[in-house]
Amino acid sequence: MTKKWAISGVDLHLDLKGTRVRAALESALREAVSGGRLRPGTRLPSSRALAADLGIARNTVADAYGQLVAEGWLTAVRGSGTRVARRPAPADSTPAPEAVILAQTRYDLCPGAPDLSAFPRSAWLAAARRALSVASCDTLGYSDPRGLPELRRALADYLGRARGVRAGPEHIVICCGFTQGFWLLCRVLRASGATTLAVEQFIQQGTCQAAKENGLTLTTLRVDERGARVSELGAADAVLLTPAHQFPLGVPLAARRRAQVVEWALDTGGLIIEDDYDGEFRYDRHPLGSLQGLSPEQIVYAGTASKALAPGLRLGWLVLPGRLIDEVCAAKTLADRNTGAIDQLTLAEFIVSGAYDRHIRRSRLIYRRRRDRLVTALKRDTLGVRISGIAAGLHALVELPPGHDEQHIIARAADHGLALLGLGTYAKDPHNHPPALVVGYAKPPEHAYTSAVARLSAVLAEAARSS
Amino acid sequence: MTKKWAISGVDLHLDLKGTRVRAALESALREAVSGGRLRPGTRLPSSRALAADLGIARNTVADAYGQLVAEGWLTAVRGSGTRVARRPAPADSTPAPEAVILAQTRYDLCPGAPDLSAFPRSAWLAAARRALSVASCDTLGYSDPRGLPELRRALADYLGRARGVRAGPEHIVICCGFTQGFWLLCRVLRASGATTLAVEQFIQQGTCQAAKENGLTLTTLRVDERGARVSELGAADAVLLTPAHQFPLGVPLAARRRAQVVEWALDTGGLIIEDDYDGEFRYDRHPLGSLQGLSPEQIVYAGTASKALAPGLRLGWLVLPGRLIDEVCAAKTLADRNTGAIDQLTLAEFIVSGAYDRHIRRSRLIYRRRRDRLVTALKRDTLGVRISGIAAGLHALVELPPGHDEQHIIARAADHGLALLGLGTYAKDPHNHPPALVVGYAKPPEHAYTSAVARLSAVLAEAARSS
Numbered sequence: 001m002t003k004k005w006a007i008s009g010v011d012l013h014l015d016l017k018g019t020r021v022r023a024a025l026e027s028a029l030r031e032a033v034s035g036g037r038l039r040p041g042t043r044l045p046s047s048r049a050l051a052a053d054l055g056i057a058r059n060t061v062a063d064a065y066g067q068l069v070a071e072g073w074l075t076a077v078r079g080s081g082t083r084v085a086r087r088p089a090p091a092d093s094t095p096a097p098e099a100v101i102l103a104q105t106r107y108d109l110c111p112g113a114p115d116l117s118a119f120p121r122s123a124w125l126a127a128a129r130r131a132l133s134v135a136s137c138d139t140l141g142y143s144d145p146r147g148l149p150e151l152r153r154a155l156a157d158y159l160g161r162a163r164g165v166r167a168g169p170e171h172i173v174i175c176c177g178f179t180q181g182f183w184l185l186c187r188v189l190r191a192s193g194a195t196t197l198a199v200e201q202f203i204q205q206g207t208c209q210a211a212k213e214n215g216l217t218l219t220t221l222r223v224d225e226r227g228a229r230v231s232e233l234g235a236a237d238a239v240l241l242t243p244a245h246q247f248p249l250g251v252p253l254a255a256r257r258r259a260q261v262v263e264w265a266l267d268t269g270g271l272i273i274e275d276d277y278d279g280e281f282r283y284d285r286h287p288l289g290s291l292q293g294l295s296p297e298q299i300v301y302a303g304t305a306s307k308a309l310a311p312g313l314r315l316g317w318l319v320l321p322g323r324l325i326d327e328v329c330a331a332k333t334l335a336d337r338n339t340g341a342i343d344q345l346t347l348a349e350f351i352v353s354g355a356y357d358r359h360i361r362r363s364r365l366i367y368r369r370r371r372d373r374l375v376t377a378l379k380r381d382t383l384g385v386r387i388s389g390i391a392a393g394l395h396a397l398v399e400l401p402p403g404h405d406e407q408h409i410i411a412r413a414a415d416h417g418l419a420l421l422g423l424g425t426y427a428k429d430p431h432n433h434p435p436a437l438v439v440g441y442a443k444p445p446e447h448a449y450t451s452a453v454a455r456l457s458a459v460l461a462e463a464a465r466s467s
Numbered sequence: 468m469t470k471k472w473a474i475s476g477v478d479l480h481l482d483l484k485g486t487r488v489r490a491a492l493e494s495a496l497r498e499a500v501s502g503g504r505l506r507p508g509t510r511l512p513s514s515r516a517l518a519a520d521l522g523i524a525r526n527t528v529a530d531a532y533g534q535l536v537a538e539g540w541l542t543a544v545r546g547s548g549t550r551v552a553r554r555p556a557p558a559d560s561t562p563a564p565e566a567v568i569l570a571q572t573r574y575d576l577c578p579g580a581p582d583l584s585a586f587p588r589s590a591w592l593a594a595a596r597r598a599l600s601v602a603s604c605d606t607l608g609y610s611d612p613r614g615l616p617e618l619r620r621a622l623a624d625y626l627g628r629a630r631g632v633r634a635g636p637e638h639i640v641i642c643c644g645f646t647q648g649f650w651l652l653c654r655v656l657r658a659s660g661a662t663t664l665a666v667e668q669f670i671q672q673g674t675c676q677a678a679k680e681n682g683l684t685l686t687t688l689r690v691d692e693r694g695a696r697v698s699e700l701g702a703a704d705a706v707l708l709t710p711a712h713q714f715p716l717g718v719p720l721a722a723r724r725r726a727q728v729v730e731w732a733l734d735t736g737g738l739i740i741e742d743d744y745d746g747e748f749r750y751d752r753h754p755l756g757s758l759q760g761l762s763p764e765q766i767v768y769a770g771t772a773s774k775a776l777a778p779g780l781r782l783g784w785l786v787l788p789g790r791l792i793d794e795v796c797a798a799k800t801l802a803d804r805n806t807g808a809i810d811q812l813t814l815a816e817f818i819v820s821g822a823y824d825r826h827i828r829r830s831r832l833i834y835r836r837r838r839d840r841l842v843t844a845l846k847r848d849t850l851g852v853r854i855s856g857i858a859a860g861l862h863a864l865v866e867l868p869p870g871h872d873e874q875h876i877i878a879r880a881a882d883h884g885l886a887l888l889g890l891g892t893y894a895k896d897p898h899n900h901p902p903a904l905v906v907g908y909a910k911p912p913e914h915a916y917t918s919a920v921a922r923l924s925a926v927l928a929e930a931a932r933s934s
Contacts, residue, residue, distance in 0.1 A: 030760075069722045071761070137584045142778045176643060255537045256542075310607040313808065313809065
């Protein structure tokens with residue numbers, strides 16, 4: 001039955017079905033208070049009176065009052081009875097704005113992510129099952145801030161053979177993507193007295209912001225067709241490089257400059273941070289080994305599963321010079337103690353079982369084909385574009401004919417439901433770069449790729465005609 | 468066949484089986500350089516000479532040299548031939564020390580973790596499978612820094628009904644455990660001009676360190692049998708409280724003080740951070756609702772899966788006043804962008820399917836029985852201890868008879884293979900607290916619990932006899 005009763009002129013509807021009378025009473029009172037229907041200071045009837053009113057036991061009412069007093073909704077003052085406690089206005093219930101979504105986008109050629117529809121869900125779940133079936137209980141507790149030994153061992157072996165990284169498992173710290181790894185490094189650098197970090201002329205803006213937030217001043221290295229001009233390093237305390245495949249220009253760091261930057265580190269004691277974000281994806285040339293292998297005590301190697309698998313995994317790793325391990329671990333401990341254990345165990349099993357290599361081989365084949373289709377589609381003389389940075393990675397640089405406005409092209413593409421990003425997005429000096437698009441050809445699901453490239457091609461053709 | 472050849476007096480053993488001659492040559496050269504056998508500056512034979520020596524094509528040698536030049540191991544200077552590049556000493560291969568492990572510990576009654584052997588591995592994997600089978604691809608990309616809507620919706624509902632938290636999904640930010648949530652809050656507080664944070668007299672030391680690292684000055688609230696003395700808040704900008712079950716004393720914050728601290732926040736604009744670390748575990752009394760429900764715009768509610776499931780998951784959540792959402796999200800974006808998507812999806816499914824409630828009900832029953840067994844074992848008059856803080860949570864405070872030294876007891880327990888922690892571990896002023904143990908009765912696996920308690924009891928009996 002549903003009972004209806006009133007306190008101080010406020011009608012309360014109480015569903016007294018079943019035996020949960022007290023819970024119902026508490027909940028009705030809570031609602032009346034939080035909704036503002038019972039105002040602060042309002043005196044409630046005595047438990048005896050209310051119990052008689054409702055036809056329930058007095059103790060039930062007294063217990064409910066007691067509970068709400070304990071929770072702070074009511075106050076009970078000897079001699080003055082039970083009253084509604086002073087409370088602020090109800091919480092603002094306006095939803096905070098959801099993250100910006102490109103609502104009308106049907107095709108997406110922005111760089112930075114692989115084809116998420118190709119994430120190997122079944123193989124990942126199978127690896128998780130195998131890993132969890134043998135993992136010791138300790139792995140689910142607070143653990144070594146460097147990460148679980150299972151994953152560090154698997155990575156040491158994988159990185160050694162696939163990327164020429166020289167490190168034992170004890171030099172590896174697992175972190176929540178490159179983002180966290182870089183963040184921790186910035187903190188450690190700043191704490192050790194470093195003040196300046198050199199970065200490449202084109203770079204993710206979030207990366208710059210993380211460095212600045214941690215008190216580092218940025219200096220800029222220009223990038224040309226042989227990669228970052230490391231001769232401009234000067235007195236920087238550290239440098240962040242993308243030697244295998246400059247992001248977003250796509251050039252590798254030339255051999256002489258690789259040697260040169262190592263010399264710089266040896267001479268000045270400076271630290272090199274090697275962001276090897278897509279080192280697994282090479283198409284036309286023998287893979288370049290990591291820079292780290294040349295001089296492990298001068299170089300931090302930073303890798304990630306974001307491009308090879310998915311950014312949502314939030315799994316990255318730092319391979320550290322011995323002198324930095326303890327400090328990075330201390331920073332990690334304060335920041336979040338550990339990275340999620342189940343994902344770590346799963347990735348370890350995924351690597352050791354060979355599933356990771358298989359996935360990369362398969363992806364490499366697919367992305368290489370996509371790249372070739374992109375190049376074919378855009379090579380027509382009438383478009384007047386120049387494509388570069390395509391020997392590796394998941395994106396291409398498409399330079400527009402001189403005088404073209406990349407923002408205009410991007411806006412026109414948006415009108416056609418195609419999301420694009422321009423080189424300006426990554427330029428430290430937004431007024432000083434050739435007009436170009438950074439085309440992420442890995443991102444669309446396979447079924448949408450042909451249409452996405454066709455639209456890009458159409459937008460470029462339209463721009464060429466109207467110029 | 469295995470070929471042997473020499474450069475500059477250094478013998479190199481080359482396995483020329485199969486067709487991977489070039490790879491074998493590169494690898495042998497890399498090894499010779501990185502191992503120091505070929506010293507910097509050493510001039511290599513011309514590719515013609517070496518090819519003749521090895522009986523392989525000259526191009527193979529030239530390609531191998533080219534690759535190693537590209538990788539920085541060798542340098543090629545016109546007119547001076549190919550030389551070994553200048554390189555630093557090989558990386559220190561001494562393993563960094565592994566995290567300290569209580570090597571001889573057979574039983575562990577330290578607080579801070581649940582029974583990890585009871586982690587519901589099958590149910591978790593089943594939830595992961597269901598969640599991944601329906602999740603959209605976008606969930607595996609970079610996503611809303613607040614976390615995936617699936618999990619925020621599930622938590623908003625769960626926290627509302629189980630903990631009396633008032634918040635829509637848009638007020639929730641998923642983070643990597645309480646550790647990261649608190650870290651982000653400290654950054655946001657400091658950036659907004661806050662300088663002082665009040666904390667309880669007994670607290671995890673890592674928490675204090677995180678606040679200090681972010682530039683906050685700590686003030687201390689004494690804790691008595693009614694919880695933190697919030698009247699001592701004074702001019703603090705914010706306060707961190709454990710209202711449901713003070714850590715580690717175990718007292719709940721008294722009703723009047725709950726109201727009082729909300730008044731303080733309303734009057735001064737101060738922020739309350741409610742650390743509800745084990746709010747799900749209540750035994751002898753009706754659960755106290757969260758403080759947050761009283762005044763959502765003054766209080767940040769911080770919850771975690773570390774006690775209900777496992778710390779290794781690294782899943783926590785903040786329920787935020789509207790004015791803090793954007794700033795916390797900005798800090799999260801810089802720190803690590805997102806928390807792992809697969810764990811988020813899995814926890815959402817785990818909650819929505821009812822598995823979370825079932826697991827908590829089961830755990831509550833088990834831990835309650837353990838608590839009762841602990842109390843029975845230690846209640847003997849001869850031990851002279853006083854047990855408190857046991858109406859809730861996963862640990863008990865065991866006060867030792869006056870004059871006893873908790874460090875002595877802990878050392879004796881260690882001799883018996885039993886790991887314990889004392890109240891001193893959590894005391895802001897290590898010289899001012901009664902001698903006491905903080906006994907985590909949830910931690911041992913079920914089969915080891917009886918022995919663990921028997922040892923504790925024996926150690927306490929021995930101490931009582933010898934005093």
